[in-house]
Amino acid sequence: MGSAKKTKVSTVNQQCAGSLALVHVEQHQPLAVVAPIVSSYNEKIRPVLDALENLRRLNIAKEGIELPTIVVVGDQSSGKSSVLESLAGISLPRGQGICTRVPLIMRLQNHPLPKPELVLEFNGKTISTDEAHVSHAINLATEELAGSGKGISNNPLTLLVRKNGVPDLAMVDLPGITRVPVHGQPENIYDQIKDIIMEYIRPDETIILNVLSATVDFTTCESIRMSQTVDCAGLRTLAVVTKADKSPEGLLEKVTADDVNIGLGYVCVRNRIGDESYEEARMEELKLFESHPLLSKIDKSIVGIPILAQKLVQVQAMIISKTLPEIVKKINDKLTYNLSELDKLPANLTSVADALSTFMHIIGLSKDSLRKILLTGDFGEYPEEKHMHCTARLVEMLDSFASDLHNCPASNHTKDFLMEEIKVLEEARLIGLPNFMPRSAFLTILQRKVTAIAEKPIDFVEKVWNYLETVVISVLKLHSGDYYQLQVSTRRAGQSLIGMKKQNSIKHVLEAIEMEKHTDYTCNPEYLQEYNKLISHQDAFLKGVLDASTNPLYHLQLEGLGAIGLGLGEIQVYDLRDYPPLILSQAFDLKVRLIAYWKIVKRRLIDCIALHLMLSINSLVNKELHAEICHDFLSPNGGGIEKLLEESPSISGKRERLIRSVKVLRESKETVANIIDRIGSYGDN
Numbered sequence: 230m231g232s233a234k235k236t237k238v239s240t241v242n243q244q245c246a247g248s249l250a251l252v253h254v255e256q257h258q259p260l261a262v263v264a265p266i267v268s269s270y271n272e273k274i275r276p277v278l279d280a281l282e283n284l285r286r287l288n289i290a291k292e293g294i295e296l297p298t299i300v301v302v303g304d305q306s307s308g309k310s311s312v313l314e315s316l317a318g319i320s321l322p323r324g325q326g327i328c329t330r331v332p333l334i335m336r337l338q339n340h341p342l343p344k345p346e347l348v349l350e351f352n353g354k355t356i357s358t359d360e361a362h363v364s365h366a367i368n369l370a371t372e373e374l375a376g377s378g379k380g381i382s383n384n385p386l387t388l389l390v391r392k393n394g395v396p397d398l399a400m401v402d403l404p405g406i407t408r409v410p411v412h413g414q415p416e417n418i419y420d421q422i423k424d425i426i427m428e429y430i431r432p433d434e435t436i437i438l439n440v441l442s443a444t445v446d447f448t449t450c451e452s453i454r455m456s457q458t459v460d461c462a463g464l465r466t467l468a469v470v471t472k473a474d475k476s477p478e479g480l481l482e483k484v485t486a487d488d489v490n491i492g493l494g495y496v497c498v499r500n501r502i503g504d505e506s507y508e509e510a511r512m513e514e515l516k517l518f519e520s521h522p523l524l525s526k527i528d529k530s531i532v533g534i535p536i537l538a539q540k541l542v543q544v545q546a547m548i549i550s551k552t553l554p555e556i557v558k559k560i561n562d563k564l565t566y567n568l569s570e571l572d573k574l575p576a577n578l579t580s581v582a583d584a585l586s587t588f589m590h591i592i593g594l595s596k597d598s599l600r601k602i603l604l605t606g607d608f609g610e611y612p613e614e615k616h617m618h619c620t621a622r623l624v625e626m627l628d629s630f631a632s633d634l635h636n637c638p639a640s641n642h643t644k645d646f647l648m649e650e651i652k653v654l655e656e657a658r659l660i661g662l663p664n665f666m667p668r669s670a671f672l673t674i675l676q677r678k679v680t681a682i683a684e685k686p687i688d689f690v691e692k693v694w695n696y697l698e699t700v701v702i703s704v705l706k707l708h709s710g711d712y713y714q715l716q717v718s719t720r721r722a723g724q725s726l727i728g729m730k731k732q733n734s735i736k737h738v739l740e741a742i743e744m745e746k747h748t749d750y751t752c753n754p755e756y757l758q759e760y761n762k763l764i765s766h767q768d769a770f771l772k773g774v775l776d777a778s779t780n781p782l783y784h785l786q787l788e789g790l791g792a793i794g795l796g797l798g799e800i801q802v803y804d805l806r807d808y809p810p811l812i813l814s815q816a817f818d819l820k821v822r823l824i825a826y827w828k829i830v831k832r833r834l835i836d837c838i839a840l841h842l843m844l845s846i847n848s849l850v851n852k853e854l855h856a857e858i859c860h861d862f863l864s865p866n867g868g869g870i871e872k873l874l875e876e877s878p879s880i881s882g883k884r885e886r887l888i889r890s891v892k893v894l895r896e897s898k899e900t901v902a903n904i905i906d907r908i909g910s911y912g913d914n
Contacts, residue, residue, distance in 0.1 A: 277549055278399050280904045282336060287893045287900075294559045294897075295432040297548040298401055299541060302426055302452045303440030305405035308471030311500040312440055313402055315534045316541075317390050318507050319347065322364050322371075330375045332385040332425065333367070333402040337395045345392040351384070363388075379414045383425050396538040398545060400438065401429060406451045423455065431459050434552045436544050437466045439491070443476040443483075453489045463490035467544060469537055470497045477523040484531065493544060496537040497527055511535075557901050564894040571887045574880060575711040584873035588862070591715065592855055594708045599701065599850045619700055623693065627839055630689040634831045639681040642824055649674060650816040650823075651808060666815060672749060674823055679745045679830070686738045686838055693842060694731035701727060701854070713877025718862040726857040730845050737841050741834060751829045759828065763821035770817055774805050 281296055289296065303309040310321045310328060317337055322328045340346070347363050349356045351370050358366040367388065375382035381404050403426050410418040430437050437456045441447055447468075460466050468491040473480060484495040499517050501510035511534060518524050518532040530536065578584045601607035602619045611617035634640065653674055657667040705719040805813060863870060876884070 277904055278336070278338075278397055278545075280900050281399065281549070283900050284897050285334075287897055289560075289893060289897050292560075292563050292890060292894060292897075294556060294563065295434045296556070297434045297436070297545070297552045298429070298432075299399065299436045299438055299545060299548075300426075300429045301400055301402045301438045301440060302430065302456065303405055304442070304445075304451050305407040307405065307440045307442045307450075307452070308500050309402065309405060309440040312469055312471060312498065312534075312537070313400070315498070315501060315507060315510065316396065316398065316400075316538055318392055318395055319345075319360050319390060320364050322368050329402055329404045330371050330379070330381045331404075332383065332429065334385055334387040335398070335400045335402060336387065336389045337398045337400075338389070338391045339393065339395050339397055340391040341393050342391060345390065347391075348389040350387040350389070379411065381418070381421055381425070383428070396542050398538070398541055400541075403429060406455070408451070426452075426455055427459070430456060433465075434548065435465065436493070436548050438541070439466055439468045441468055441470050443470050443472045443480050443497070447483060447489045450489075457490065460492075461490070463492035465493070465548075466491050467493035467540065468495045470495055471500050473497045473524055473532075474499050474517055474521075477521060481523065481527050484527065494540070495531055496540055497524070497532045498534050498537060553901070553904070557898075557905070560894055560898050560901060564891065564898065567887050567891050567894065571884070571891065574884055574887075577876060578874050581870055581874075584870045587712070587873060588715065588870060591708050591712070592858060595705050595719070596850060596855060598704045598708070599854070602700070602704075603697075603846050603850055617700060617703070619697075622696065623842075626689070626693055626696070627835070630685070630838075631831075631835050633685055634682060634835065637682055637685065639678040640827065640831070642820070647805060647813070647816040647820055650819045651812055654812060654815055654819065666818060668749075670819060671822060672747075674819070675749055675826070675830075676746045678823075678827060679742060683742050686742070686834055687735055690734040690738055690838060690842065691731060694727055694734060697846070698724065698727045701849075711877070711880055712873055713879065714872035714875060715862060716877070718872075719858050722858040722861040723854065725861070726849065726853055730849060730853075734838075734841060734845060738838060741837050745830055745834070749826065751826065751833075753829055756825050756829055759825035760821055763824060764818060767814060767817050767821075771810060771813055774813060775810065 284296055301309060301313065313335065314321050317335060345360055347358045347360065347366075349358060349366055349370050351374060356366060356370070367386070370386050374384045374386060385401075404422045406419070406422055406426070408419050410416055415421065429435065437460060439450075439452050439456055441450055441453070447453060456466050457463075468489075470480065470484065480497065484497065487495075497518070499510070499514040501507065502513075505513065514533055518527065518529070524532070575587075578587060598610055601610065602617055604620075606618075606620040608614075608618045616622070638644070650670070653670045654667065657670040657673070701723045702720055705723050706716060709716040709719050808816075862872075
């Protein structure tokens with residue numbers, strides 16, 4: 230063995246030897262006679278293993294706390310079952326294909342019993358068996374867990390073996406790795422097995438016992454590849470090489486070269502053959518490694534089932550001592566966290582008075598939150614949730630609505646300049662004085678413009694109320710979330726109220742639209758100011774249109790028109806020359822009246838809708854929402870205040886889970902404390 234390898238194995242052995250204060254490691258002596266494979270660890274390690282088994286029974290893994298475990302993996306036909314049989318001294322299921330179809334947790338306990346005791350535990354059952362029937366009993370249990378076919382399952386089966394001469398060990402045997410499914414197995418059998426193996430070997434607390442056949446190249450073994458993905462340096466991998474008698478050539482070089490990084494070292498063994506008893510197999514194994522010309526050259530400290538048993542117990546002690554402090558810390562941390570979560574849960578309400586007080590408190594909190602985010606612009610409760618910064622979002626929506634009105638086709642005064650006005654004036658002619666402007670012409674064009682934009686304010690208020698609905702429901706849900714019945718009622722009340730508010734706003738907008746269609750009125754002095762400014766350019770416009778020398782593409786540059794949004798730029802005036810000056814004069818007059826008044830109409834719509842919405846929001850927050858929730862929840866249809874006495878399924882479920890978890894963690898804490906006390910007493914001895 231190379232010096233580097235010797236140093237590596239020596240270090241591991243030193244770690245194992247000094248890893249647990251409660252044990253005393255005896256040097257292995259070559260076996261002159263076949264003795265039971267019992268280590269001196271047994272008397273003192275067993276209470277620790279019993280305690281860990283109690284933790285497993287408490288299912289502490291569900292709390293996210295992994296326990297130290299020896300996990301046995303190997304390719305199919307690697308001899309994994311033979312190794313476990315030799316350690317336990319019992320026969321396990323044999324046959325073609327995968328024999329181990331569920332994780333088999335093996336608990337071995339040395340016991341000076343006249344007759345071995347074997348117990349199977351699965352699906353909450355406990356079934357006693359014996360050495361003659363244990364294989365059949367395992368098969369029956371496996372069928373119940375994984376079905377009668379050849380599929381696999383991740384539901385574990387525990388086998389407890391109390392027998393004189395076995396080492397105190399806890400191991401998990403996993404299905405053998407196979408790539409090619411046989412008849413009756415699913416096509417993805419490899420992936421299923423890989424998922425189970427990776428789940429068990431991934432935790433840092435796991436020691437991987439990799440079973441390798443001497444007949445294969447270790448570097449090609451699938452089990453090695455899997456273990457290397459989670460333990461690339463091999464620091465928690467121990468290898469047992471089976472079938473040493475079948476392929477002795479080069480075995481010494483394989484285990485000394487260690488091309489696959491087995492940090493905890495190798496143990497070479499001989500499998501039991503045929504009807505050999507376990508004592509006979511041990512005898513033959515001893516002879517093989519003492520007398521075989523090739524195998525006898527392998528260091529005696531790494532050959533034989535007794536050595537494997539001793540190494541496993543040593544490794545087991547090492548991992549327990551390494552992980553025990555962390556287990557204690559995790560249990561304490563999780564217990565503290567769960568107790569804190571229990572404290573955060575709402576107290577069970579036991580009286581109508583308590584329920585009414587809680588109801589009013591929740592409504593008060595909801596109103597306060599809505600008042601802040603909808604009316605005062607205080608979004609301290611939602612600093613990072615911009616969707617809940619409601620005053621800013623409402624301003625954005627209003628600005629977008631205003632921009633849409635200003636840029637819509639109805640606000641474009643340059644398209645087909647004066648043509649609509651001329652056509653309307655021609656149709657509105659009456660017998661009378663020629664210089665009178667028909668009011669009907671102005672109203673006709675105004676109504677067309679208002680009709681063209683009628684959907685925009687409706688769409689805007691619908692958008693606003695849809696947004697407000699998400700905000701209100703979100704706030705109500707936040708504050709009533711601990712009480713399922715109240716949450717349902719507040720959501721229903723909020724949706725109902727906002728639906729009514731939306732319809733009311735739409736009705737308000739429709740009335741405003743109708744008013745703009747039927748009456749052309751404003752007392753705003755800006756109308757006359759704007760009109761007078763624009764009409765002052767009438768003569769210059771007519772002169773430019775009627776001038777024969779003017780290009781058909783007439784570049785109109787009238788001061789003030791562009792500044793108010795007319796922005797005529799280059800317009801085609803050729804067609805306008807076909808109309809008499811009186812019509813052109815009236816059309817220009819009508820155009821500038823519409824330009825001046827349309828600004829008033831748009832501003833009036835925007836202001837009116839904005840004021841209406843703010844009044845509606847204020848009313849909703851300060852009185853209507855409270856009244857609607859009370860009406861819904863306190864009515865017979867809402868269930869009444871007594872409904873608060875019924876805890877919601879989510880809260881009751883969480884409470885039950887936390888109480889159950891706290892109970893498990895407290896029992897686990899007591900179990901671990903007993904282990905530590907026992908370790909301390911051994912240390913004193």
